[in-house]
Amino acid sequence: MTQPDEQDASTAMPSEWNEPRTISVLGATGSIGSSTLDLVRRHPEAFRVEALTAGGNVEQLAALAREFGARYAAVADPDRYAALKEALADTDIAVGAGDQALVEAADRPAEWVMAAIVGSAGLAPALAAIRRGVTVALANKETLVCAGELVMNEVARHGATLLPVDSEHNAIFQVLDGERRSDVSRLILTASGGPFRQTSREVLERATPEQAVAHPNWSMGAKISVDSATMMNKGLELIEAHHLFQIPEERIDVLVHPQSIIHSMVAYRDGSTLAQLGLPDMRTPIAHTLAWPGRMAGPVEHADLASIGQLTFEAPDDARFPALGLAREALRRAGRAPTMLNAANEVAVQAFLDGEIGFLGVPETVEAVLDRCGIGPIAGLDDVEEADREARALTRSLARRARASA
Numbered sequence: 001m002t003q004p005d006e007q008d009a010s011t012a013m014p015s016e017w018n019e020p021r022t023i024s025v026l027g028a029t030g031s032i033g034s035s036t037l038d039l040v041r042r043h044p045e046a047f048r049v050e051a052l053t054a055g056g057n058v059e060q061l062a063a064l065a066r067e068f069g070a071r072y073a074a075v076a077d078p079d080r081y082a083a084l085k086e087a088l089a090d091t092d093i094a095v096g097a098g099d100q101a102l103v104e105a106a107d108r109p110a111e112w113v114m115a116a117i118v119g120s121a122g123l124a125p126a127l128a129a130i131r132r133g134v135t136v137a138l139a140n141k142e143t144l145v146c147a148g149e150l151v152m153n154e155v156a157r158h159g160a161t162l163l164p165v166d167s168e169h170n171a172i173f174q175v176l177d178g179e180r181r182s183d184v185s186r187l188i189l190t191a192s193g194g195p196f197r198q199t200s201r202e203v204l205e206r207a208t209p210e211q212a213v214a215h216p217n218w219s220m221g222a223k224i225s226v227d228s229a230t231m232m233n234k235g236l237e238l239i240e241a242h243h244l245f246q247i248p249e250e251r252i253d254v255l256v257h258p259q260s261i262i263h264s265m266v267a268y269r270d271g272s273t274l275a276q277l278g279l280p281d282m283r284t285p286i287a288h289t290l291a292w293p294g295r296m297a298g299p300v301e302h303a304d305l306a307s308i309g310q311l312t313f314e315a316p317d318d319a320r321f322p323a324l325g326l327a328r329e330a331l332r333r334a335g336r337a338p339t340m341l342n343a344a345n346e347v348a349v350q351a352f353l354d355g356e357i358g359f360l361g362v363p364e365t366v367e368a369v370l371d372r373c374g375i376g377p378i379a380g381l382d383d384v385e386e387a388d389r390e391a392r393a394l395t396r397s398l399a400r401r402a403r404a405s406a
């Protein structure tokens, strides 16, 4: 067999792979799903696709299922079942619709599962994959925000391998490789600052959904793009990092780095700080998880630091971007608070995208929900669902009230 250092650089698979890796992609029609399948498309010899899922976009899902020869395709919206069945009628691809069909997709025999459904809708399918004890590449950060302890306990109980896809967490995962956790002083999550990094509060009052989704560096789905604009994304990532790496909140910093070249850093107790760098393209962290524990050839160029010229840093502005502080507070309070923060944020972001509340209304509404949220532990999935439901109802009623008084 080829030795790793003799490997042809253009070969997709790490040299130790003897056969294609069977994979499923949950959220196949989204930004992360598309980047994942772009890598698979470039290296058909290395992967076999078992299952693909979408929310409602049956046309794209059916086209992808055909292209990649998937064995199962599932759509979340039950009303789209007939359309999906018809679109794949001349194939032997099995189809399903509804929440249970997403879980079935995750349950099918793939050794690697990409969890890239947006929002807490991704929790049950991600848990189903984790419970099979396979490798789960986790993009869906809301899963860890709304049920972090529960998810990490299930990972340990079922011997699953959880690989972080989120660029910051993937960077930290790479930088922690081979290091002892007890030697870590601090995690430093980098943040681009989003499209409104230099925008005054007065202008933020009138920010439109179109402006909010125009991220300066990354091309992403609408929900995470708005999260980046409010900086709630970094708050969610703080909670995600706490669960993934078991580091207390007070030892996780956020540093604004507008170029998004350094994806995060780890400071060690001997004074060293280690970083992972790359161009802002999710195909790099996704490729890392696809080939893990090896590496595969990827399409992304290395960052040309001479032409980039300057990497700059600044502290986050808590006054203009209160969402970060809200997430820290929720993590400190623990129990139901992060679950409610996440649910309130999902509803408030959608209300902003639908033109029902203003941009600053997003963190204001989340704060109001947290202020009213009863404390209590999360002992199981039922508690997560109840806290999620309660926060969604409260957020909707606060958003309605805000609209009525506007």
Ligand SMILES: NC(=O)C1=CN([C@@H]2O[C@H](COP(=O)(O)OP(=O)(O)OC[C@H]3O[C@@H](n4cnc5c(N)ncnc54)[C@H](OP(=O)(O)O)[C@@H]3O)[C@@H](O)[C@H]2O)C=CC1
Residues within 6 Å of the ligand: 026, 027, 028, 029, 030, 031, 032, 033, 053, 054, 055, 056, 057, 058, 076, 102, 116, 117, 118, 119, 121, 122, 139, 140, 141, 142, 165, 166, 167, 218, 219, 220, 221, 222, 223, 224, 282
């Ligand atoms: N995009 C990025 O660069 C990054 C994303 N992430 C995280 O990855 C996740 C996905 O993000 P992204 O790809 O940008 O999002 P997109 O909005 O681009 O894609 C979301 C995917 O989830 C599907 N979906 C939507 N709603 C539901 C639902 N209720 N049930 C089941 N499936 C649903 C969508 O299907 P359909 O197309 O049919 O609507 C689509 O396949 C998020 O949690 C995000 O925070 C993390 C780091 C970076």
Ligand SMILES: CC(=O)[C@@H](O)[C@H](O)COP(=O)(O)O
Residues within 6 Å of the ligand: 166, 167, 168, 190, 191, 192, 193, 194, 218, 224, 227, 228, 229, 233, 234, 282
């Ligand atoms: C690509 C990725 O991981 C996003 O979460 C990204 O970090 C968003 O950028 P912000 O740093 O602006 O939140």
Ligand SMILES: [Mn+2]
Residues within 6 Å of the ligand: 166, 167, 168, 237
């Ligand atoms: Mn990120």
